Amino acid sequence: MKIALDAMGGDFGPSVTVRGAIEAAPHIQGEILLVGKEDAIQSHLPSNPPANVRIVHAPNEIEMGEEPANAVRRKKDSSLVVAAKMVKTGEADAFVSAGNTGAVTAAAHLFWKCAPSISRPxxxxxxxxxxxxxxxxxxxxxxxxxxxxxxxxxxxxxxxxxxxxxxxxxxxxxxxxxxxxxxxxxxxxxxxxxxxxxxxxxxxxxxxxxxxxxxxxxxxxxxxxxxxxxxxxxxxxxxxxxxxxxxVPKNPILRLPLLLLRKGLEDMKRKMDYAEIGGAPLLGVNGICFICHGHSDEKAIRNALLNAHRGYVRHLTDLIEQKACTLKGAVNA
The missing domain is CATH 3.40.718.10 (Isopropylmalate Dehydrogenase)
Incomplete structure (x- = not known):
């Protein structure tokens, strides 16, 4: 399988997305395609990157503040649009982005359409x-x-x-x-x-x-x-x-009892950390799409890639269509 990663997406761009891809690469049975400005991506790659990570050049990018639908239509050479279109053409099997959420949703819906038995994503x-x-x-x-x-x-x-x-x-x-x-x-x-x-x-x-x-x-x-x-x-x-x-007391001595709570606090922090999940899937479209938080770090990107891989391997889109077929004859209101 191949996952198209919008390498320019998010608040930190390639400085985070490339590291996330490198961390995910050993666990992916297939390729991670870093879509974006080649020079910017190359500057963050190690001298010997994993064999299953490669660059797909896209000279433009969609900014966070842009109007989603217009940006998708205007910036056909942006990393986000190129990555989404790669799924449509069969050059990739999944799409992951920490970019403009509305633009990701618009691109996936516009290029892939909804699954046959689904009316809205x-x-x-x-x-x-x-x-x-x-x-x-x-x-x-x-x-x-x-x-x-x-x-x-x-x-x-x-x-x-x-x-x-x-x-x-x-x-x-x-x-x-x-x-x-x-x-x-x-x-x-x-x-x-x-x-x-x-x-x-x-x-x-x-x-x-x-x-x-x-x-x-x-x-x-x-x-x-x-x-x-x-x-x-x-x-x-x-x-x-x-x-x-x-x-929390400023006095170090008064803070000592908090050491007893350290493990519990760390467990709570881990459970509430969005990076543990990585991203939210856009469901109902004809493909695997994960939307990451704009402030995602490399851990979040890594986990989003792994979940995209898991969704593809476990035939998530087919399972959705299979279950949606049971709704035939249900209310259309």
């Missing part, structure tokens, strides 16, 4: 919980979702949880303002009925306060709600860590 974000982790879907691709879209998100999230995270028979929940079927707006009420009819692993509604307690493996919502939740969680996590650091 969704971004699946992995979040920590008391049961290790859960999949939040959609966290950014489809803000105006229908009942049918939410059903598709549920089966896509289930497929990802099984194929990449290794969760057997993942439980699916619908994010809502209450647990009762009668709670919520018109969309979530109708979605509850559809989920109950078509999803054997449906565990009911789940409230925001219960998300991190491990009540579900896959949590479904539209992208507007999902993105607000995701950014609120990120902000709250940063706030808690800052408050903890400020409360």
């Amino acid at each position: 969704a971004i699946a974000t992995i979040l920590p919980s008391r049961r290790e982790r859960f999949v939040l879907i959609d966290s950014g691709a489809t803000p105006d979702a229908s009942v049918r879209n939410l059903l598709e998100f549920a089966v896509m999230g289930t497929a990802y949880a099984e194929a990449v995270l290794g969760i057997e028979q993942p439980k699916v929940a619908l994010l809502n303002i209450g647990e009762e079927p009668s709670k919520g707006n018109a969309l979530t009420k109708e979605a509850y009925k559809a989920f109950s009819a078509y999803l054997p692993n449906f565990a009911g509604n789940i409230e925001g306060k219960a998300l991190f307690h491990g009540g579900a493996d896959v949590v479904v919502c539209d992208a507007f709600v999902g993105n607000v939740l995701l950014k609120t969680a990120e902000g709250l996590g940063s706030f808690v860590m800052e408050m903890f650091k400020e409360s």
